[in-house]
Amino acid sequence: MSTIALHDEHNHDHADHGHHKETLISKYIFSMDHKMIAKQFLITGIIMAVIAMGLSILFRIQLAWPDQNFPFLETFLGKWAEGGRIKPDFYLALVTIHGTIMVFFVLTAGLSGTFSNLLIPLQIGARDMASPFLNMLSYWFFFMACVIMMSSFFIQTGPASGGWTVYPPLSVVAKAMPGSGLGMTLWLISMVLFVASSLMGGINYVSTILNMRTKGMDLWKMPLTIWAFFLTAILGILSFPVLVAGVVLMVFDRSFGTSFYLSDIVMGTDILPNEGGSPILWQHLFWFLGHPEVYIVIMPALGISSEVISVNSRKPIFGYHAMVYSLIGITVLSFIVWGHHMFVTGMNPLLGGVFMITTLIIAVPSAVKTFNYLATLWRGNIRFTPAMLFAIGLVSFFISGGLTGIFLGNASLDINLHDTYFVVAHFHLVMGSAAIFGMLAGVYHWFPKMFGRMMNAKLGYLHFWLTFIAAYLVFFPLHFLGLDGVPRRYYAFTEFEFMKKWLTVNVFVTWAAIMAALAQVAFLFNFFYSIFKGKVSPQNPWESNTLEWTAPVEHLHGNWPGEIPTVYRWPYDYSKPGHDADFIPQTVPFSQTMSSNLPHDFEGNAEAEKIQQDWELANPVAESKG
């Protein structure tokens, strides 16, 4: 009713969206402004990350000192750590929830949710998302998912504890472990809400990018961040529904007595009635999402680092087209590699061979991206802002973790490495650390855009160096445990003679993990302090070309006062010869930069080329100077 009237009112000038009365609730809680929603995603993501990191410290303590009591653990955890020792069931719950929170809530929602929401409208020149209401709903579904997931810590039987992949029958048969009771139900509910949130977000991102680009912003003028968010959203839209399908079948198996995943099961001497299902079915459905999911995690981080590296090297990103095509290649290939998680699950060995081929092919676009980053740094003029430090750290982790993927993608090597610490080390480097570093690079880089203030650079430096070193100290030695055949998700390494030699390494790794965790205090303090007390940001603090830095520092609903700027050029004209400044924003037309234009810039537009030639003839001095 009133919406129509309101809409009419707005028709004449979209710019002053902000004039209708903003209450505390509509501004900070049920906000439909993409910038506020981005901040909500970010802060929720940071809180979840701190929780998940805390959980990891708990189980690292158990792994380092399996025979020692820590009475203060009992103070906090009660019966789950009776006598100051974490119980095996609770240990598995910690591992499970750590994985779930990190993969889904931090690196999917916290990363994509924050930066897609913030940057898509600002970098393509739109007033807001295509559907602000859906956007708000997306955040609140995510928030509910977080609350429900955390609530499972407050129930009698504890949280889900079958690993973040929740393989049935372990997760379906309530008798298999305490966590497969109510905790698992909450896990499933939380996941459904989370997927709904991701889908609403994803649909919004795709429709905004396709429909709402400003004048002149054709697809090949979009920054790589937008390309990455766009392809990530497509991946999510196509793969997340499969997870929901799998989850629904699991709910039926758990609550309504169906047998999709169950067959021939005897718990002790108790024969279950289920017949005809297959636990492998869940693995196929799960990894059909699960593998694209790791690219959903890493691609936005790669997009962010492309932008940050280019800006701070003061150089165009090398091979812009190759970067886009490799992203597209990763997107397409990521749908046909899921079987590499299942080489030794009893899947037909014939399939193993096929999935090995597709898996190793996906290394090619990843290699291209790495080489292009290196080529971008080559002969650059590198400014080491905190964001740039994290972006370089990302490239390093992406290389280290990516290379170990070549071992695991090889089916015959996977026989001995599957489910060992080698896998843990691999994905924590390539997906965990690299994506977190991408996210932190994004936070340091776009903090001024989000809050209008700068973060303290020196604390940022400290944060980077401590985290970077600690992450390598944690994950590099873990490869060797895996190569020695130490399986993951073990409560203690005390029961096997051959694992005892790794106990000292585990103590070392735990101390490194504690150091990494404490280093985050520098970030948290910096982040929250700078929101209120940071130095006020200038308009374009990093001297960047992209569109978001043309919007005023003060936020307004609709992003730009007056008309949305028009885009004339690609976003990577840094250090262009012939131009006085070392950057040319996308909004500067070629007519204002006659001295630096290149024939390539006109994309075969004969008229423009002629104008340029005429100008060059008229200004021979400028020409020779360039």
Place this chain on the structure above:
Amino acid sequence: MSLRKFITNKTTAALAVLITVFANTSVFAQDAAAGAAAAPKVDMGEVYKSVIFYILVFLAVCLFIAIIGKAIKVYELSREAQGKPVGINWNRVHASLFALFLVIGLYGVYWEYTVHGAMLLPDAASEHGKKIDEMFNLTLIITTIVFVVTHILLFGFSYIYKYSAKRKAYYYPHNNTIEKIWTIVPALVLTVLVLMGFLTWRSIFFKVEDPNNKPLQIEVTSEQFKWSIRYPGADGIVGNKNYKLTTATNTLGIDFKDINSRDDEMADEMVLPVGKPVKLILTSKDVIHSFYMPHFRVQLNTVPGMRTIFEFTPTKTTAEMQQETNDPNFKYLFLCAKICGAGHYNMQKVVRVVSEAEYKTWIAEQKTYLNDDLRKQFNLPVAPAPVKSVADSAAKDSAAVKTNQMALNK
């Protein structure tokens, strides 16, 4: 100036006093409480003391960092006030740190390869394991080269091309030739790895059976949290199972109506004759487990409702391995590698690889699963089963191969 202000700041001082007072009182309070408490109660005083100690250490470190931060700021501001160039060139600091990180990091990698690399599994003790090890070494060489070179470039470029106001970066948006090269070269290297991996994989899972050297069938059943081993007995065939027959006395649900089951033997450890192919038939009673024998490079999940099969040939006896590793206590073992519940971390059984003769004496001592109780249950005569003729068992053999293949297809 501002450093002094910070130290003399009233809030800081008050905070420091408060923390000290709080720490002391709570420590004393804990001591008093611990003294008053009854004897069986755990003395928590020490615990709180150590927790508070660590918190104080952390706060002290934070304070130290804050002081350094302020000192740097004072230095920079004073430089600025005197009109001198900026005090600390952070770009140069980071560039040098990256160079340092590269050098120390590469040494660290070398240290890891030599020290931790020497603590790994011994060479494979199975035929296919040798191929896997070769494949591994090749991959390791290639990836290590790429790892070192890319990191030298990454941190080297970071060091060389640090910011300088005098320079302008080189505008170099693309070069199709270079891009083609670094697409094709990795593609070629990966093709080699894929082909070798594919052939290795096929040689492991698609074996042609040698009629003169039939594999020894052993069935392994997993459940929370133990393994059960079933040897085939004299007929060389592991008999049928049906989970619906599971009872307290017949824990594996063996179907003794199948004549092949009746001579099946149980074993506490897995004993294998060296040099003879072994066909592992893996099943699970409850949840998914993973049968993992790291020394033999064997791993396959055990899945309820499905038989999975892994065939391999052990090549070194336990005694030989004890000599090779210089460890008289060395034992082969298999363990669970797939999360399966609270006892997942301790599901192991010993594997002994022995000579053919030793194996024969050992297997003769093993008891059959079929006992008098079970005979009654299955309405079988309570008398030893008659010895079957050789021809009879050979005929059964081929029939069993057929059923196994069907099981694999399922």
